[in-house]
Amino acid sequence: MPVEHAAHAEVLRSDARALAACAERLREIGARLDAAGVAPPWLRASVNAHVAACVAAVADLDEAATRLHRYAARSRP
Amino acid sequence: MTSPSEASPVGPSDSAAALLRAAAREVVDVAVTLREVAGHATAALTDGELLRGLPRAPAEGRSACRALLRATTGRRGLGYALTGGPLVTLAAKVGAMAGAENLVVRVLATSLRLRIAAVAVDHPELAEDPMIARLVDAAAADRDLEAVRALRALLKDRGAVRGLSGLAPVFGEVLALRALLDENPLNDATAWLIATGRGRATADPITGISNRAIAVLDTGEGAARRTDLSDAESARLGDRGSLLGFLGNISVIGSTGRILVQSVQGPDGVVRHVVQVPGMAGLLDGDSPQDLLGAFSSAVLDSSPYSRALARAVADYGLPEGAEVALVGHSAGGAAIMNLAQDSGFCARFTVTHVIAVGSPVDFKRPADPRTWVASVTNQHDIIPTLDGQGAGNCFDLNPGWYVVDYYDSSHLFPLCHRLEHYIDNLARDLPEARDHIDDRLAPYRGRVVRSQAYQLFDRAPDPAGFPFLTVPTYSLDGSVELPIRCRRGSALTALFAADREAVAGVLEGTGFGPLLVAGRALVAMHAAWNRDTSFGGYREAHLGVVVPGPGRSPSLWPDLLRSAGRRRSGSLLVGSAVDTEAVHAVAPRLWGGETHLEPVDVRLAAGRARVSVGDAFTLSGRLGPFLPVGDRDLVGYTAGTGAGTLRSCVRVRGPGRLHPLPLLRLTAEPGSAHPLAERVRALGLDGASPLLSLSSPARQTLRDAAVPLHPRDRPPVAGEVSPSCW
Numbered sequence: 001m002p003v004e005h006a007a008h009a010e011v012l013r014s015d016a017r018a019l020a021a022c023a024e025r026l027r028e029i030g031a032r033l034d035a036a037g038v039a040p041p042w043l044r045a046s047v048n049a050h051v052a053a054c055v056a057a058v059a060d061l062d063e064a065a066t067r068l069h070r071y072a073a074r075s076r077p
Numbered sequence: 078m079t080s081p082s083e084a085s086p087v088g089p090s091d092s093a094a095a096l097l098r099a100a101a102r103e104v105v106d107v108a109v110t111l112r113e114v115a116g117h118a119t120a121a122l123t124d125g126e127l128l129r130g131l132p133r134a135p136a137e138g139r140s141a142c143r144a145l146l147r148a149t150t151g152r153r154g155l156g157y158a159l160t161g162g163p164l165v166t167l168a169a170k171v172g173a174m175a176g177a178e179n180l181v182v183r184v185l186a187t188s189l190r191l192r193i194a195a196v197a198v199d200h201p202e203l204a205e206d207p208m209i210a211r212l213v214d215a216a217a218a219d220r221d222l223e224a225v226r227a228l229r230a231l232l233k234d235r236g237a238v239r240g241l242s243g244l245a246p247v248f249g250e251v252l253a254l255r256a257l258l259d260e261n262p263l264n265d266a267t268a269w270l271i272a273t274g275r276g277r278a279t280a281d282p283i284t285g286i287s288n289r290a291i292a293v294l295d296t297g298e299g300a301a302r303r304t305d306l307s308d309a310e311s312a313r314l315g316d317r318g319s320l321l322g323f324l325g326n327i328s329v330i331g332s333t334g335r336i337l338v339q340s341v342q343g344p345d346g347v348v349r350h351v352v353q354v355p356g357m358a359g360l361l362d363g364d365s366p367q368d369l370l371g372a373f374s375s376a377v378l379d380s381s382p383y384s385r386a387l388a389r390a391v392a393d394y395g396l397p398e399g400a401e402v403a404l405v406g407h408s409a410g411g412a413a414i415m416n417l418a419q420d421s422g423f424c425a426r427f428t429v430t431h432v433i434a435v436g437s438p439v440d441f442k443r444p445a446d447p448r449t450w451v452a453s454v455t456n457q458h459d460i461i462p463t464l465d466g467q468g469a470g471n472c473f474d475l476n477p478g479w480y481v482v483d484y485y486d487s488s489h490l491f492p493l494c495h496r497l498e499h500y501i502d503n504l505a506r507d508l509p510e511a512r513d514h515i516d517d518r519l520a521p522y523r524g525r526v527v528r529s530q531a532y533q534l535f536d537r538a539p540d541p542a543g544f545p546f547l548t549v550p551t552y553s554l555d556g557s558v559e560l561p562i563r564c565r566r567g568s569a570l571t572a573l574f575a576a577d578r579e580a581v582a583g584v585l586e587g588t589g590f591g592p593l594l595v596a597g598r599a600l601v602a603m604h605a606a607w608n609r610d611t612s613f614g615g616y617r618e619a620h621l622g623v624v625v626p627g628p629g630r631s632p633s634l635w636p637d638l639l640r641s642a643g644r645r646r647s648g649s650l651l652v653g654s655a656v657d658t659e660a661v662h663a664v665a666p667r668l669w670g671g672e673t674h675l676e677p678v679d680v681r682l683a684a685g686r687a688r689v690s691v692g693d694a695f696t697l698s699g700r701l702g703p704f705l706p707v708g709d710r711d712l713v714g715y716t717a718g719t720g721a722g723t724l725r726s727c728v729r730v731r732g733p734g735r736l737h738p739l740p741l742l743r744l745t746a747e748p749g750s751a752h753p754l755a756e757r758v759r760a761l762g763l764d765g766a767s768p769l770l771s772l773s774s775p776a777r778q779t780l781r782d783a784a785v786p787l788h789p790r791d792r793p794p795v796a797g798e799v800s801p802s803c804w
Binding site (some may be wrong): 012025042068 | 092093096097100103104106107110111113114117118120121124126127130133134137138140141143144145147148151153154155156180183184187190191194198
């Protein structure tokens with residue numbers, strides 16, 4: 001049982017890293033289009049909102065992973 | 078139009094558009110990752126072990142649950158992002174109906190808006206048009222009411238054709254945006270497929286009604302029958318193979334439910350074959366796979382009655398195993414040929430070398446043989462190719478090996494830009510490079526046409542002509558005519574007149590029959606028919622007869638009239654007949670007996686009017702008036718006073734009839750005519766008379782058998798005569 005919790009926690013940690021990379025990628029996309037002068041006027045606000053959400057989600061996932069690890073440790077027989 | 082030429086192919090050289098498309102594609106990758114992450118978090122939250130461990134560590138367990146719930150539903154992060162098994166999907170749909178959003182959807186919406194921006198690079202009118210911009214903004218901002226108002230305003234201002242035509246290049250993206258962001262959970266899967274390019278749209282993006290649920294209504298194993306082209310059509314077919322030649326051939330046969338198969342002798346002397354397939358023929362045609370339902374099922378299914386009918390046409394054409402075949406199609410025909418190309422059984426029998434689809438939704442179809450060369454030609458203002466979800470804004474390289482010509486021209490009007498002739502014109506004038514490239518690839522087929530055969534396609538094998546009504550045993554009457562005479566297509570008019578009983582009694586004198594009286598008046602029937610297509614050739618006939626109760630006891634008139642010919646006693650005692658062909662005139666004494674004249678007979682029913690004329694004898698013409706739909710009725714005739722005694726003849730009839738209770742027709746004997754039929758009309762007191770009612774039959778089938786003597790034992794049998802026992 002604790003093994004499953006720990007496995008979920010590891011996946012969530014890995015997902016948090018993936019989300020952080022997504023946030024970075026979104027920033028890059030926005031910057032690239034800006035630099036090329038082809039970014040639509042609404043794009044910056046959208047990208048900023050997505051990045052902020054990704055960052056918040058990273059924190060949520062990290063927190064969930066930490067608590068799952070703690071749960072796994074406490075429920076170990 | 079952004080180029081000096083009339084039509085501009087869109088390609089990688091459009092850097093701004095290419096950058097935006099690449100960005101849209103990358104954003105999709107992000108959305109896909111986000112969805113996977115949401116799936117993992119949901120799986121952790123819904124794992125049963127989470128609850129089972131609570132008794133051992135209740136505080137930590139509850140804390141973990143709260144953290145996972147926040148990760149999967151927190152507004153600031155992933156949003157309401159539950160995704161996974163059936164129960165979770167249900168919860169997610171309930172959340173969607175309540176308007177809960179998630180980050181995956183918002184990111185996908187950004188990708189779709191980038192696609193729209195990419196299209197606007199080539200179509201600046203999209204960005205400059207305030208009404209379209211208002212619609213796109215409203216859709217992207219999830220303002221449903223505003224989006225509906227914007228669309229309504231666009232259609233009201235431009236009309237449906239111009240409004241949709243203007244929107245056409247971004248039609249798929251706008252629909253997908255709406256589907257992603259609205260509260261309808263049924264269209265979310267299709268929006269995901271359109272936005273991610275991972276498959277063709279599986280449902281209507283507006284309502285969410287499954288495409289497959291509609292497409293399965295299009296049933297049938299498919300069938301093909303050889304058919305001849307008219308001389309004019311044959312003369313217009315190309316005599317050498319080329320792209321424009323094949324497309325021109327499709328234009329010649331038109332959307333008529335037909336296709337064309339040709340054989341061409343290539344420059345290397347090898348004979349190869351080209352299947353040429355047009356688009357939709359009609360909205361609803363129960364028999365043809367080229368109707369709206371057929372077009373739809375061809376687009377969204379991998380096999381349809383249309384493609385199966387094509388396979389049967391090719392089988393009938395008689396190609397040798399392994400023969401090289403090119404498939405060329407327009408619109409739904411393009412989707413159908415792609416279905417044929419992805420039929421592994423077909424590709425095992427023949428080598429499908431080329432598929433050329435023009436104006437067709439084929440992005441998610443794949444030929445079974447990887448060697449098949451595929452070309453897709455689409456006008457960006459043509460909505461039909463976008464029905465699979467991908468149009469001008471497509472940012473995915475769905476088919477890297479295909480030759481895709483996605484272009485736009487100055488004519489933005491749909492459906493004009495979808496017409497095959499418009500595509501032909503663009504390829505001929507404005508897209509020389511694309512045309513030449515396709516022709517180069519078609520080089521093995523660029524030779525003399527050595528054989529052409531057209532086929533009529535069907536959803537399922539058609540019944541034999543006239544089946545089952547006309548499928549009856551036949552016999553020869555003296556070797557002169559095969560009976561019964563089967564009329565596959567005809568029309569008829571019967572008019573019923575009230576006549577003076579004394580006048581009628583005079584005509585019937587010596588026949589042994591008396592008139593059937595209604596309110597003290599005799600009834601006289603004038604029946605005329607144009608038998609256009611019969612087993613004895615086409616002919617017209619007209620008969621004058623007095624309605625009689627039949628031999629023996631009198632039946633109740635109206636119930637008797639409703640009986641079929643085989644059980645009816647009453648009928649018309651024929652007092653004069655005319656036909657317009659010598660062949661029928663020669664056998665008339667055996668068909669109904671009595672006096673029959675060979676005269677020009679005219680029978681016309683059209684636009685609520687009728688006209689019957691018999692030589693210089695009489696004319697019945699005028700308006701038919703209002704009608705009640707009824708079934709056409711069998712006919713029973715008697716003739717008396719001939720050498721064969723009294724004869725009874727029957728015509729069995731099948732088809733719709735129209736009962737006209739207030740006909741404005743008038744029967745007129747030709748003034749001064751001494752024709753016996755004119756004399757009959759006068760003798761019956763009907764010159765200038767109007768009928769009480771009439772029955773018109775615009776389309777009917779009939780079976781006419783030989784007349785039968787009522788009392789055959791009264792005289793010795795005549796060779797070839799049919800005995801009443803046959804009935």
